[in-house]
Amino acid sequence: MDDHRNPARSIDDFATWEPMLRLVRASRAERLAVPGARVAGHIGRGGWSVPIKQGVSQTHRDERDAVGRVRDALAEDGIDTVSFSVEVDPAGRALLHILEYGPAVESGVGPHPGALVLVEGSLPQPWHRLPDAVPGARPAPSADPELLERTLRERLPDAVGATEAEIAAAETRLGIALPDELKALYRVTRSHWEDWQDDDEAARRQAEAVRCELFGLADLYVAEAATRYFLWRFAAMDAIDLRPDAAVQGLVGSPGWIVFGDNGGGDRLAVDLTPGPRGHTGQVIILSHEESVGAGLVADSLTDMMLDRRRRAESGLRGAGRESPAVAWVNASSVRSLEAAADPGLEVVSIGVWNDPPLSLAPLIGLPRLRTLTAYPGTIADPREIAGLTGLEYLELAPRDWRVLLDAGVVPRGLQAASIKASHDDDPLPVAALADELLALWGRPPITRTALTGDLGPAADGLGDL
Structure with missing residues (x-):
């Protein structure tokens, strides 16, 4: 416009x-x-x-x-x-x-538009994934609400604890019962700023005693997927990792992750009521502010955390996802062909720097879970083959490849979002004009000029x- x-x-x-x-x-x-x-x-x-x-x-x-x-x-x-x-x-x-x-374009790199959100309110596939049931999950043997409460009362003898009515109100607001250890924690301190009478030192003493910056009951929240920020161009490259030996399910979020505090660096601490196959109900996990998928294990129980019996945190999902069959990075120094990447579980393909002749996409056609394709300029022999990838929800191509799809009328209409991979020196005006053509196919607001x-x-x- x-x-x-x-x-x-x-x-x-x-x-x-x-x-x-x-x-x-x-x-x-x-x-x-x-x-x-x-x-x-x-x-x-x-x-x-x-x-x-x-x-x-x-x-x-x-x-x-x-x-x-x-x-x-x-x-x-x-x-x-x-x-x-x-x-x-x-x-x-x-x-x-x-x-x-x-509103239909996310922030990008440099002067060019970021991802085009073709379907308003759409979420990448990992954001839809719910936790798997683990029927045998139990609290850790170390979980001891009475020991936890006794220890914290010794550390915080003057703290104002939450009433049973306040705890019940928090449970009603969240729509989930708080585990016994978390209730024990809040019976000792409800973590209200007014209880400290604007005393910064009292707040510091509490954080030291409870090993985190503890949220008040009114600030507890359930870390479902919608609470984790994402940009399509990154989130579309993620894949959920639900390994059978994992203590924590590698999800974006879960209706069983109750966030109760912060580590002081912007990372959230939560009790986990939906653990992985090797985990414990009520274990403490950490959600990194630098990641949108996965969580690390901090302690088997809140009691362990308060008594400094912590576990070494598991690595985040982004690294694990790059090593799984669900994500393939095809380039001159990694996976060397699409045939080698093709797998029934393949969800994400990124074609990067490529010194050999352009690739045919034929090995990807028919893969049941493929949802993301990104490709550097000049790496695809015939962009029109993309029409055969019927399950794509995200596509990132160079301007020339998008032009081929638009002129042929074969832009995949199942896309939820798309990106134009422009080089740093490309004039943003023709890139914006191309973006407007794509946005118009979905009736989305154009870029304002x-x-x-x-x-x-x-x-x-x-x-x-x-």
């Missing part, structure tokens, strides 16, 4: 961009001297990447100040991030294109332009 606007918003005022564009012109003078050539970047409230060479600005502050004007405008207008592409003629007349990716024109005047020698 092209839009030539009046500057009703600060971000649509050419003056907002002018100081930064002067730096860009000085940095990329040779590139911009080519008729019709553009340079691109992106600016967001959380960071930026702009084509300004070191040494062009008189100080690093010049760039910070110039970009800061744009970031201030984003904050004022309530916009998180924008990409831009600009061309400047020899006389200094500039044409600036601003791209806002909108705003075109601004302005006069930077003739370029001066050296840094005088600045």
Whole structure:
């Protein structure tokens, strides 16, 4: 959607961009001297990447100040991030294109759009997986609610504990009964800030006593899959790992993971009521804030955790998934053919750097669980073979391969999300136009474009332009 606007918003005022564009012109003078050539970047409230060479600005502050004007405008207008592409003629007349990716496009890398969410509210397949039943699961022999409560009362003699009514209310809100050890913990301390009378030292003493930053009863939550953040381009590459020798089921989330605290570094601690075949009901697990799948084992019981009898945490699922038959990384230094990767359990195929002739996708056709395919430019001999991969929910291709599918009318309509694998130097405008074609097939909102024109005047020698 092209839009030539009046500057009703600060971000649509050419003056907002002018100081930064002067730096860009000085940095990329040779590139911009080519008729019709553009340079691109992106600016967001959380960071930026702009084509300004070191040494062009008189100080690093010049760039910070110039970009800061744009970031201030984003904050004022309530916009998180924008990409831009600009061309400047020899006389200094500039044409600036601003791209806002909108609700159907996730954040990407550099100036290009991220994953296109083709079906609103869609979730990658691992987010739908529920835990397997483990009929023989029992609490660990070390689980001892009475010992746990007695130990914590010795450590926290003045703590205010939760009442039975408060514990029952938490169970009603969560829709799940709290295990006995967790109840024992909250009978000692309900972990309310007001109980410490704004005493930071009292909060520190409690965290030391209970071996974590303990949430109050009102902040307990069940870590079901929907509570874990994801981006399609990463989550589509994950696979659930339910090994028969695992203590923890390698899920995104579970209706039996009750989060009760934090390790102080952003990782969540939970009691696990849906353990793996080698685990124990009520074991303590940790959900890394750097991963979206899987959890590590901390202790066989809350009692063990409080008494510092911890277990070495199991590795996260992302590494395990890369070694399983469900995920194949086909490239010059890993799996060397699609025939070698083909397996009835294969879910994810990523074709990376490839020095041999392009590959036929024939070995993948008919695999019952294949749902994700990503491919570097030039690695697929005939993109139209993708039409035979009927179970795909996520597809990531280079612009040229998407063009083949669009022109042939064989874009898989079962897709939930898609990505365009653009190179860093690709102009974001044609990439955005391609993205709009894909979004239109699903009736999703297009990318918003705003075109601004302005006069930077003739370029001066050296840094005088600045």
